[in-house]
Amino acid sequence: MTEAAPRSLWLREALAIEIQEESLLEGDIGTDVCIVGGGYTGLWTAIRLKDMDPSLDVVIVEADICGGGASGRNGGFVLSWWSKFTSLARLCGAEEALRLAQASAEAVHEIGEFCSNNGIDARFHEDGYLWAATNKAQLGSWRDTIEELDRHGLHPFTELTRQDLLARSGSRVHLGGVLEASGAIVQPALLARGLRRVAMDKGVRIFEGSPMTSLDGRVRTPTGSVAANRIVIAMNAWGVRFSELRRKILVVGSDNVATAPIPERLQQTGWRDGLAISDSRLLVHYYRTTDDGRVVFGKGGGQLAFGPKVGRRFEGNSPRRQSVETAFHATYPELADVSIEQDWTGPIDRSRNGLPFFGYLKGRPNVAFGIGYSGNGVGPSFLGGKILASLALEKEDEWSGCGLVGIPTKGFPPEPFRYLGGHLVRAAIVREEKAEDKGRRVDPITRGLVRLAPAGLVPVKGR
Numbered sequence: 001m002t003e004a005a006p007r008s009l010w011l012r013e014a015l016a017i018e019i020q021e022e023s024l025l026e027g028d029i030g031t032d033v034c035i036v037g038g039g040y041t042g043l044w045t046a047i048r049l050k051d052m053d054p055s056l057d058v059v060i061v062e063a064d065i066c067g068g069g070a071s072g073r074n075g076g077f078v079l080s081w082w083s084k085f086t087s088l089a090r091l092c093g094a095e096e097a098l099r100l101a102q103a104s105a106e107a108v109h110e111i112g113e114f115c116s117n118n119g120i121d122a123r124f125h126e127d128g129y130l131w132a133a134t135n136k137a138q139l140g141s142w143r144d145t146i147e148e149l150d151r152h153g154l155h156p157f158t159e160l161t162r163q164d165l166l167a168r169s170g171s172r173v174h175l176g177g178v179l180e181a182s183g184a185i186v187q188p189a190l191l192a193r194g195l196r197r198v199a200m201d202k203g204v205r206i207f208e209g210s211p212m213t214s215l216d217g218r219v220r221t222p223t224g225s226v227a228a229n230r231i232v233i234a235m236n237a238w239g240v241r242f243s244e245l246r247r248k249i250l251v252v253g254s255d256n257v258a259t260a261p262i263p264e265r266l267q268q269t270g271w272r273d274g275l276a277i278s279d280s281r282l283l284v285h286y287y288r289t290t291d292d293g294r295v296v297f298g299k300g301g302g303q304l305a306f307g308p309k310v311g312r313r314f315e316g317n318s319p320r321r322q323s324v325e326t327a328f329h330a331t332y333p334e335l336a337d338v339s340i341e342q343d344w345t346g347p348i349d350r351s352r353n354g355l356p357f358f359g360y361l362k363g364r365p366n367v368a369f370g371i372g373y374s375g376n377g378v379g380p381s382f383l384g385g386k387i388l389a390s391l392a393l394e395k396e397d398e399w400s401g402c403g404l405v406g407i408p409t410k411g412f413p414p415e416p417f418r419y420l421g422g423h424l425v426r427a428a429i430v431r432e433e434k435a436e437d438k439g440r441r442v443d444p445i446t447r448g449l450v451r452l453a454p455a456g457l458v459p460v461k462g463r
Contacts, residue, residue, distance in 0.1 A: 005316035008344040009258045009296070010189035011072040018193060022065065025207035025224040031059040033392050034219050034226045036212050037234035038062030039071035040377060041370050043195035044385025045232055045392070050202040052389060058204045059226055061219060063211035063238070067192030070236050070377065073346035075256065075286050075298045077276045078184040078379045079129055080105035082156045083458045086148050087353045092403020098152060100383075100403060105156065105182040107382040111191075112184065120194030122186045123291050125274025129183020130169060131157070131458055133176040134279045134331060137436035141280035141461040142178045156180050169277055170269030173331050185274045185288045188378060215367070230392045233361070233369040234384075236377070237347035241308045242369070244362055247411035249349045249372050250422060250454055251310055253302025255318035257325055258342045263293025265335060281436075282429050282450070284375070284457045285327050295335070297328040300375060300456065301429065302345060304422045307415050310347050318343040330437075350374045351408065354455030358387045358405045368392050375457045412454075425452050 007015070033049055035042045038060050046058050062068070081088055081104040088097035112124045133139045146157055157178040165174040200206055210221040218225040233239060240246045266272065266289060278286040283301030290296060302320055303313055318324060321343040329336045351357060351372035361367040368391040370384045377384075383399075390400035412418045428449035432442045 005312070006344065008073045008189065008256070008346075009342045010076070010187055011067065013187065014067065014072070014189035014193050020065070022208045023206065025061055025210040025221050025226070028225045028227070029059070030227045031205070032057045032228065033059070033230045033232065034228035035060045035232040035234055036219060037236065037238075038066035038196065038206060038208065039069050039234065039236060040192060040195065040381035041236070041384045041388065042232070042234035043192065043199050044382055045234060045388040046199045046204045047195065047202060048385045048389035049392065050199070050204060052393065054202070059228070060199070060204060060206045061210045061212060061221060061226060062206065062208045065208045066196040066206065067189045069238070070346055070348070071192040072189035073256070073344055074188050074378060075296060076186045076188045076288060076378065077129065077286060077376070078108050078111060078124070078186050079276070079376050080108055080156075080180065080182050080379060081355070082149070082180055083131060083142070083145060084354055086145055086459060087355055087455060088403070089148065091353060091355065094152065096403040098154070103383060104380055108182045108184050108379050111186070111379065111382055115191070115194065118194065118198050120191065120198070122191040122194055124184060124186045126182070126184040127274040128276070129180045130160075130275055130277040131178050131180065132165070132169070132174045132277055132279050134173050134285070135436050136175065136439060138280035138461060139176045141459060145459060146178070156182065167270050168275055170266065170271030171332050183276050185276050186378065187290070191378075229366065231367045232388050232392050233367060234388065236371060236373065237305070237310050237349040239349065239369065239371045240305065240310065242361065243308070244407065245369065245371055246308055247414065248357070248408055249351055250412050250418070251305035251347050252300070252350055252422075253314055253345050254298060254300045254348045254375065255302050255320045255324050255345045256296055256298040256343065257318065257321060257328060257340045259295045259335070259338045260341045261293040262295070262335070262338055265338065266293055266295070269332070269334065278457055280458055280460060281433050282453055282456045282460050283433060285331065286457065287328070287331065295328070295332070295338075297324060297331070299324045299327055300348065301426055304419055304426070305347065306419045314345060314347040316344065318345040320345075348375050350454050352410050352412070352454050353408070354457070356380060356384060356404060357408055358384070358391065359407055360391065374455065421452070425449050429453060
């Protein structure tokens, strides 16, 4: 990490109201459990471990500051896995998929309760998630998911009329959509920093500015090391440094812009609450408002990582600011005169099926990992903490034995084929989505390349 790289809007806000007290790991120490990564997954795991056994000594080592990675840069959508139910069912069967999807929806509410009970002012608003269509090709992207859930007697989505869509979202561009009531938004960096405080209050030792340089029985950093009975890898995209995980995820950038505060203008459009919205394209557009009346608009499918490193290209300002701004103005043309005040980028760890996976590193039964949130990690990381805590303590329960535990059989090609192929597939997706926005179809070769893309935030029609 580099201090010179500009922080996200979220981190700037969070750090401006906090007295930072960083503690660098210096020297060699021992502990019961060492967690590598101070984002949501690592923090929820630490809190869960201390709740399960307060006598445990738990250490977190973090390369930057807690929340400096994806946890402080994401769009702040707290979502369930209902939109990914068909993928869950293919992975682990209908019964387990239902259990996990229901648990993920409950997790959204539990995060809000946790914030309230622990004095974390993370600006949590449970006003729903709108899965929308912004062109005709996207219409009905949710149909297969809803029909599958209907067969099980579950109805988490409500289809909205065009009038309702306009009233809730403030945009006439939305041609259709379904609402999931359990969706929420949060100020993601405030949540991460709040979890850090709670973890420390429970006795977790946190060392920031202490990147793991190697793992050879001890977790080593530039200025010290940790010997631990159990180790948890909670590094998200940075987990590509481990060869057995590298082939199972694709690291791709996601970019955000934030407008100046425009509360009066938002009132006029009708977008008055904390509704989280995404469209139904693979290179997803996702957007929400903030408490001070900004619009934060994001776009997936940015730059690709090569090999085992997530480099500085994924830090600081967005290289696609103009493209994201154009997408925002296309979605809200009535706000085309509103200035963009901030932009930032960050890496996403996308798995083939869009779901995270957990387990132990091969030949290292004391090293557990969790990775592959695929752009939907704020809510699911709460469950990830339960899974990793059970794995770390070798508990035989509903979490250590859940359908997400185990390395996927399908992965991505080795380098350089994955990098070159990734660019070919992404270019094909861009061509197809530009054509669909204009009501046109693309050639069969482009369609074939698009089918090779990993799952996105939501299922895409025809894939």
